[in-house]
Amino acid sequence: MTTPAEFAALVDAVATRRDREAFAVLFDHFGPRLNGFLLRQGCDSALAEEIVQDTLTTLWRKADLFDPAKSSLSTWLYRIARNRRIDLARRDRSDRIDPEDPILHPAPQAEPDRLMDAQQREEALRLALGSLPEEQLSLVRLAFFEGLSHAEVAERTGLPLGTVKSRIRLAFSRLRRALEAEGVVEAG
Secondary structure, three states, X not given: OOOHHHHHHHHHHHXXXXXXXHHHHHHHHHHHHHHHHHHHOOOOHHHHHHHHHHHHHHHHHHHHHOXXXXXXXXXXXXXXXXXXXXXXXXXXXXXXXXXXXXXXXXXXXXXXXXXXXXXXXXXXXXXXXXXXXXXXHHHHHHHHHOOOOHXXXXXXXXXXXXXXXXXXXXXXXXXXXXXXXXXXXXXX
């Protein structure tokens, strides 16, 4: 059985001389123990092995940072492994993403003739809106582009509710006639 002082001496040999034999002793002792610890923490075997490799690589590269006065080597290594597991869990958000989520797939391209029709309807609507008197256009903007109810439009503008409703109704009648004249909507 290796004592904490003997572990500290092995780490010192790794830190000062890059002693491969000392590192092999540490690897053989702590590798299986760290692996078991990580498996008990819920890691799958491949992830546990990866974290053990990272932890022991950290021991090789940063052995000079180990201070036996502050903690035992096992505490230091288990803390490194635990922190690495937490870091990987925070970074791995792939389990929260559904590859079949429609938002991840681009919308199908519109057919050119439908795209052209939509652009023509949009332009006709824009022209029809531009032909409305300002008193009607401002109410249409509030009700349909800002999503306000008729009562909210009346409150914001200071107009009576009946006036708001009649002006919006007049605006839609004008828009419908203008769009019918352009052939964008059918008369009806």
